[in-house]
Amino acid sequence: MTTRREANTGILAGAAAAATRPAAAQAQEPRALPKAQMDGGMPLMIALKLRRSTREYSARSLSDQTLSNLLWAAFGINRPSGDRTAPYWRHIMVIDVYLATADGVFLYDPKDHALVEYMKDDIRADTGLQDFVATAPLNLVYVAHGERMKDITPEDRRLYASVDAAFIGQNVYLYCASEGLASVFRGAVDYDKLTRRMKLPEQQFVTFAQTVGYGARP
Numbered sequence: 001m002t003t004r005r006e007a008n009t010g011i012l013a014g015a016a017a018a019a020t021r022p023a024a025a026q027a028q029e030p031r032a033l034p035k036a037q038m039d040g041g042m043p044l045m046i047a048l049k050l051r052r053s054t055r056e057y058s059a060r061s062l063s064d065q066t067l068s069n070l071l072w073a074a075f076g077i078n079r080p081s082g083d084r085t086a087p088y089w090r091h092i093m094v095i096d097v098y099l100a101t102a103d104g105v106f107l108y109d110p111k112d113h114a115l116v117e118y119m120k121d122d123i124r125a126d127t128g129l130q131d132f133v134a135t136a137p138l139n140l141v142y143v144a145h146g147e148r149m150k151d152i153t154p155e156d157r158r159l160y161a162s163v164d165a166a167f168i169g170q171n172v173y174l175y176c177a178s179e180g181l182a183s184v185f186r187g188a189v190d191y192d193k194l195t196r197r198m199k200l201p202e203q204q205f206v207t208f209a210q211t212v213g214y215g216a217r218p
């Protein structure tokens, strides 16, 4: 049973963490996304029927509106408290959602619902071991802040961060199913290579990646 004190510690840590941007992104002006459309989509049961993994993508890019809706569905703020569309461990914000695109790498800032440029390089090919990752328009990378997960073993850190990422991943799958987009959640990643390529600070680690785009087949 969580005590009030423990819960509050988590709430404070979560709130503080949510406002923190990585050093590399701090100097950048965020790129505002269009307001997310929260009243659309297909009925949940039909989206569940259509949910699947796709491994062939066209090069067609995603519009800003689609990106906005996708990111809000993934891990956007859905309550005045600042809480999210996906649950998260101990009320501590651990996962950052990065976007690897042809135009560079961006960090999703849910508070401002904006993208913060993180690096200009196209690192899509390094986000996974399968060929399609290099050409699909978007690879989401779910990065965990290990330093925020105190008093637990490294194994538990990876476990809880992975669960957080998986909930986000399922939100993405369902949004994609609803919108006729294609997606696959991926663990086939060269983690050391991607961590180096993204220049992640010590203690931050990649949990999983997820490709999003339009399927190559109708």
Ligand SMILES: Cc1cc2nc3c(=O)[nH]c(=O)nc-3n(C[C@H](O)[C@H](O)[C@H](O)COP(=O)(O)O)c2cc1C
Binding pocket: 051, 052, 053, 054, 055, 130, 184, 185, 186, 187, 188, 189
């Ligand atoms: C933890 C996890 C890791 C996965 N890693 C990969 C991966 O690296 N590459 C891939 O193509 N699919 C990956 N998948 C997708 C699964 O292969 C897929 O969900 C499964 O085959 C069932 O197919 P479906 O999603 O179409 O129902 C992963 C799924 C999970 C849950």
